[in-house]
Amino acid sequence: RPHLALHAMDGLVMEEVPLARIAAEVGTPAWVYSAGALRRRARALKAALTGAGLTATVHFAMKCNDNLAVLKVLAGEGLGADVVSEGELRISRAAGIPASGIVFSGVGKTADEIRHALEEDIFQINAESVEEIEMISAIAAGMGRTARVAIRVNPDVDAKTHAKITTGKSENKFGVAISDAAAIYARMAALPGIEPIGIATHIGSQITSGMAAYRAAYARLAELVKALRADGLPVQRVDCGGGLGISYRDEPAPSPEALAGAIRATLGELDLPVMLEPGRWIAGPAGVLLASVVLQKQGAAHRFVVVDAAMNDLVRPAMYEAWHGIVPVSSVQAVAPLTAAEVVGPVCESGDTFARGRMLPSLVTGDVVAFLDAGAYGAVMSSTYNARPLAPEVLVDGDRFAVVRARQTHDALLHGQQVPPWLAA
Ligand code: LLP
Numbered sequence: 001r002p003h004l005a006l007h008a009m010d011g012l013v014m015e016e017v018p019l020a021r022i023a024a025e026v027g028t029p030a031w032v033y034s035a036g037a038l039r040r041r042a043r044a045l046k047a048a049l050t051g052a053g054l055t056a057t058v059h060f061a062m063k064c065n066d067n068l069a070v071l072k073v074l075a076g077e078g079l080g081a082d083v084v085s086e087g088e089l090r091i092s093r094a095a096g097i098p099a100s101g102i103v104f105s106g107v108g109k110t111a112d113e114i115r116h117a118l119e120e121d122i123f124q125i126n127a128e129s130v131e132e133i134e135m136i137s138a139i140a141a142g143m144g145r146t147a148r149v150a151i152r153v154n155p156d157v158d159a160k161t162h163a164k165i166t167t168g169k170s171e172n173k174f175g176v177a178i179s180d181a182a183a184i185y186a187r188m189a190a191l192p193g194i195e196p197i198g199i200a201t202h203i204g205s206q207i208t209s210g211m212a213a214y215r216a217a218y219a220r221l222a223e224l225v226k227a228l229r230a231d232g233l234p235v236q237r238v239d240c241g242g243g244l245g246i247s248y249r250d251e252p253a254p255s256p257e258a259l260a261g262a263i264r265a266t267l268g269e270l271d272l273p274v275m276l277e278p279g280r281w282i283a284g285p286a287g288v289l290l291a292s293v294v295l296q297k298q299g300a301a302h303r304f305v306v307v308d309a310a311m312n313d314l315v316r317p318a319m320y321e322a323w324h325g326i327v328p329v330s331s332v333q334a335v336a337p338l339t340a341a342e343v344v345g346p347v348c349e350s351g352d353t354f355a356r357g358r359m360l361p362s363l364v365t366g367d368v369v370a371f372l373d374a375g376a377y378g379a380v381m382s383s384t385y386n387a388r389p390l391a392p393e394v395l396v397d398g399d400r401f402a403v404v405r406a407r408q409t410h411d412a413l414l415h416g417q418q419v420p421p422w423l424a425a
Contacts, residue, residue, distance in 0.1 A: 202241030287375020310345025
């Protein structure tokens with residue numbers, strides 16, 4: 001994480017901005033993203049793909065971070081977007097991502113969403129079932145448009161990641177069975193309003209187990225492309241999905257070069273452009289969640305550090321037993337003696353626990369800590385549970401920083417709520 005450094009005076013600094021300063025000016029909890037890290041990681045991915053001799057486009061999976069300023073930074077690096085809803089499609093366009101860089105994924109796109117995607121004339125729709133393909137055909141034909149559609153194939157490989165985020169096994173809801181894919185592709189070619197454009201897959205997220213699962217999936221895709229070509233069905237590109245894992249703790253994580261090499265080795269001979277839909281690898285390490293210590297209390301069995309962020313902000317520990325580094329922002333604390341602590345939020349559930357037995361210095365009210373690697377699947381997954389306003393988002397860029405999404409107000413929590421007339425009196 002070259003964008004984060006511990007300075008003797010300023011404590012933990014992101015690029016050139018002390019995080020303590022952001023906490024003081026913006027308050028906590030607050031999400032903070034490094035524009036420099038986003039740019040560097042986007043470039044590293046693109047360089048790995050071109051370095052492997054691939055013609056490739058990168059479509060940021062914005063479900064992991066849909067902040068407008070973050071998307072703007074990535075748009076500036078020439079990234080497209082992988083969207084999964086009309087909402088994401090609209091935000092990506094607002095961030096200046098051209099329609100020609102947008103791919104629409106998802107197992108349950110509604111007719112309205114498909115219509116909107118066709119109006120915008122996006123690059124590609126990844127269809128996940130025959131039923132969806134028929135729906136797209138009917139809508140596109142009715143609009144006098146042609147939808148560029150890729151079929152998402154479920155390659156039935158085990159990505160060996162958390163069960164809640166594995167997607168490429170035959171029992172998962174995603175994609176069409178690889179054994180049915182050729183017939184579905186042929187059917188698609190015969191339907192009005194559709195141009196069959198290629199095939200897609202995505203086998204899961206936070207893949208850290210090496211390249212075996214990727215290779216197995218892509219090798220199956222290569223077979224499929226050859227079979228389609230033999231049947232006279234053109235394939236223009238292959239969407240390789242996302243999923244590249246990052247090191248949250250000290251687990252080894254594969255490099256973009258390894259992924260690019262796996263793509264090259266399995267799909268290279270097809271001589272087709274490839275697409276990648278990375279989310280976490282680009283944005284995860286680029287962001288932190290700042291929280292202040294509300295109090296430290298000694299329980300019967302543990303020392304509890306109660307912070308002002310909670311599971312409604314960062315749900316990953318509660319939802320996936322995920323591990324996030326937690327570091328004090330002050331340089332004094334960084335060298336203080338460490339003892340085990342439970343780091344918890346104020347929400348009324350035992351699951352509102354960020355870490356157990358975490359080695360931390362003694363902390364007092366007002367001390368600020370940073371939850372690391374919170375740039376992906378952080379803010380986007382937050383809720384207002386316990387009527388807690390959504391935390392603000394901040395972008396750091398060199399020696400500058402700006403609030404890029406204001407803290408939600410308490411008034412906003414009441415917005416749109418109304419009491420029916422018979423209760424109002
Ligand atoms: N493409 C598709 C079709 C996807 O479903 C996903 C993620 C991606 C790309 C991006 O995957 P990535 O490169 O970020 O691994 N909330 C979970 C992760 C859910 C991932 C869902 N799909 C978490 O916090 O770990």
